[in-house]
Amino acid sequence: LALKLFKDVEKEIVRGAILRDGMRIDGRDTKTVRPIDCQVGILPRAHGSVLFTRGETQALVVATLGTGQDEQIIDALEGEYRENFMLHYNFPPYSTGEAGRMGSPGRREIGHGKLAWRAVRPLLPTKEAFPYTIRVVSEITESNGSSSMASVCGASLALMDAGVPLPRPVAGIAMGLIKEAEGFAVLTDILGDEDHLGDMDFKVAGTERGITALQMDIKITSITEEIMKVALEQARDGRRHILGEMSKALTNARDAVSDNAPRITTFNIPKDKIREVIGSGGKVIREITETTGAKVDIQDDGTIKVAAVDANAANAAIDWIRGIVAEPEVGHIYNGKVVKVVDFGAFVNFLGSKDGLVHISELAQQRVGKTSDVVKMGDPVKVKVLGFDDRGKVKLSMRQVDQQTGEDLGSARRQPEPAQAAV
Incomplete structure (x- = not known):
């Protein structure tokens, strides 16, 4: 009973001081x-981060870029779809000075995270302009009112810090x-006690040009048009002030x-080449990713996205894929590797997945007795495409390429054998 009476007196004093004198608990006026x-x-080490503090409310917000x-795969009522922007809001007990169990997110955390997601989502670039998956996590480290709106401000700054091209902050x-x-x-920018003792919690998020998200909780039966007008005007002024501070x-x-985020390179290949890049059972694509360390994403329309933190890894994967889909051109010189040695010549792998035959007569300028005298398995060589036989097999030449410089020697004739001295 005593506690209830105390709460009633507290409520009467706080509300009366605001209505009568315009004085709030912490000494601020209403605006x-x-x-x-x-x-x-x-x-x-994070891709983007910010520590946003407003009074006694603080959020540590981190933005991470992925491929x-x-x-996230969303299993919705209308069917399954993929979402490339996630915003997760965590409200641990210690943020309000309590000791409690930290487990999976509750209804409040999911709701606040979704509100912040709706506030930021309209400003994000399209997938074509910015082909990253974006995850924002807001960790509330202390809370005394409006932690969800602190998450909106923090998310905006963290995304810009990560290099996400937002047209303007939120x-x-x-x-x-x-x-x-x-x-x-x-009341502008309410405290936790003002939320508890007041009649409304009206969250407004947006840019300097307009509103992106709204949420209202009221404890009275209704509000008037005048109240809504005043609330939106004060929210606009308060939002502009916050944007100025940000x-x-x-x-x-x-x-x-x-520098810690992956670089994504996007290019296209013919649709009929997708199977060659993936390989039987995904063998080729797995080999590319395991060897280079880059991530490769292939779309049904032939769009390929290669992502890697290391530029060399990304370039290696890109060159590998382009080599697979490229067609050998007559007269062009390519780097290759000897994969098989036979009596009549050597088979050379080039352009990633292409094989061709260097006939023994095209191995060197001088006459060659045995193929193994010139090349061995695994030797790196430079070859020139001479053409294709009647079965479509590639005919190659090492004789017409300087093996040191890669210079095209043309169809030079084989050097004559040195004359034998008379006995």
Whole structure:
């Protein structure tokens, strides 16, 4: 009973002071936003990060860039689809000074994460313009009201820090309401106690140009058009103030993604070549990824995305794939490797998956008695495509290529055998 009476007195004092004097618990007036601090790039190994603090509410927000293989598969009522943007919100007990069990996300965490997701999603570039899968995680480290809107602000800064080309930043703010018979007061950037003792929690997120997401919880039967108008106007002013504070930390997205993020290269191959790149049972594509360390994603329309943190790994995978789909051209010189030695010549692998025959007469300028005198299994060689036989097999020449420089020697005649001295 005593506790209930205390709560009733507390509620009456807090609400009365706001309506009568415009004075809130922490000394602010009804339109002032709490002090804001933004520290961008606080985690050096993360692709993008920010520590966003507004009063006693703080969020550590991290952005991670992945490939198409990292997309989330959504099993919806309308069918299955893939989502390339995820925003996860975590609200551990210690953020409010409590000791509790940390397990799977609850309904509140899922709801707040989805609200922040809706606020940021309209500003993201298309898959064609930015072919990354994006995951944002907001860890609430302390909370005294409006942690979901802190997540929106933090997500915007973390994405720009990661090099995601957002056209403009997004910010969010929570509005409150004290309504009595004698009047009402709309509160900007509410505290946890003001949420508990007030009549409304109205979250507004957007850019300097407009709103991207709204959510309202009310404890009274209704609100008037006048209240809604005042709330939206104050939210606009508060949002612009927050965006101004955020711009002090980071004005625009980074020019390039982090050095720790994968680089994605997109190119196209003919549809009829997809099978060759994948190989029987995925053998070829597995060999490419395991050998180079790059990730390769192949679409049904022939679009290929190669991702790797190491540029050399990405280039090796790209060259490998292009070699598989390329067609040998007569007169062109290619690097190859001897894969088989026979009496009548040597078989050379080139362009990744192409094989051709260097006839014994095309091995060297001088006459060759045995193939093994010139080449052995595994030898790297330079070959010139002479043409194709009646079965479509590639005819190659080593004789017409300088094996040191790769220079085309043309169809030079074989050097004559040295004359034998008379006995």
